[in-house]
Amino acid sequence: MIKSTLERRFWLIELLANWEGRITCGHLQHYFRLGRQQASKVINQYQDAYPEQLIYCASAKSYLPTPQFNPEFISFDVAEYLNWVSGQSTHLPQADDKYQLAHAILVPPARNVSPHIMRPLVHSMRQSERLEVDYGAVTHPDRSGRIIVPIRFVNTGRRWHLRAWCEKAQAYRDFVLSRLHGTPTTEGKYLSVLPADTAWETEITLRIKPDPRLSEAQQAALIHDYGMHNGELQLPTRAALAHYLLQEMQINIKMLDGNPAAQQLILVNQDEIKSWLFT
Missing domain, CATH: 2.30.30 (SH3 type barrels.)
Structure with a gap:
């Protein structure tokens, strides 16, 4: 959880350096209403704290991520950047018209909760x-x-x-x-x-693979899509949430879809975890 003003500034430094490839004093000036000297001081503070992360490029007049860049304040999930650039991050500086990218957001119908x-x-x-x-x-x-x-x-x-x-x-x-x-x-x-809420307190791992009925090329596409290791995706979760996670990934545990392109993914260790799944 990002709390302090300095942490918020470090977060934006890492976000832009990682996903856009550069960070400038102008970014900090714009989003935090800082003077140029203040913005430069923030970047220097970041470099003092994390000296292996950024390198200054005079020709680009920007700080670039080093090959060793390993962020402390952001994740490597692209959704974090896309939520920011589309204006969906509410607790951190918002991208505005100056920096936003073209995007569209699907808004599902709201649930009626009084x-x-x-x-x-x-x-x-x-x-x-x-x-x-x-x-x-x-x-x-x-x-x-x-x-x-x-x-x-x-x-x-x-x-x-x-x-x-x-x-x-x-x-x-x-x-x-x-x-x-x-x-x-x-x-x-x-x-x-x-x-005791045993299902909540129990940690299990879902082992997910491409549907073996798919062609090698199709399976390779899914392996790349999900960043699978050795052709398998391992998802740790609370046992109480396992079924919801499978639903979110559209993995049918009761029957295989007749069309493997529609099924795409299968649960490998269903027998191992079936006692935690809804019947």
Whole structure:
């Protein structure tokens, strides 16, 4: 988490040096409203702290990343840069018309979650209280009431869930926020100790490979696309989130699509982890 002003400036230095190939005093002047002397001082501070990262190029009047460039404040995920350049990073300096690149953003429909739902959930989570909720699952659309103990919010990639202890199921369950109705009502403190959330606490690894029915060239394209090592992608995850991750990657664990180009990826170690997947 980037907190201090200096860290924010170092973050932008690394972001532009890594993804655009250069950083100048002008960038820092523009985004942080600094004078040229101040901007130069920030770059010097960065070089003092991380002397192997940047080298000055007089002909380009820019600082360039060295071959040993190994950032401290950014990841190597291109999404971090694209979120910034498209104006989607909210906690750091925003790219504006001067530096933005042409882009388009797909905006899925918003899920209907009322503040009247969220407020009791947040209060309950902070106060360790039980709540009675009205929940309409697709498998049980009758919206039967149940008493839960909210634990945490979880973003599964497509939507937000509430992970909670469910007294009716006597187990931890994930509740889609947009399927809660009405206003949850408090049922007081949960007096006993909740059971361990084993699925949440257990770490597993998903082993993903290209569908072997694809041609060698098609498999090679996927191996390059996902940066696989030895033809395999290993994804560590909490057991409770494994099924959501597979859904996000469009990996069908029940049956192979008849068209391998549609399937693309398969789960190699399904037998090893099947006890953690939804049935």
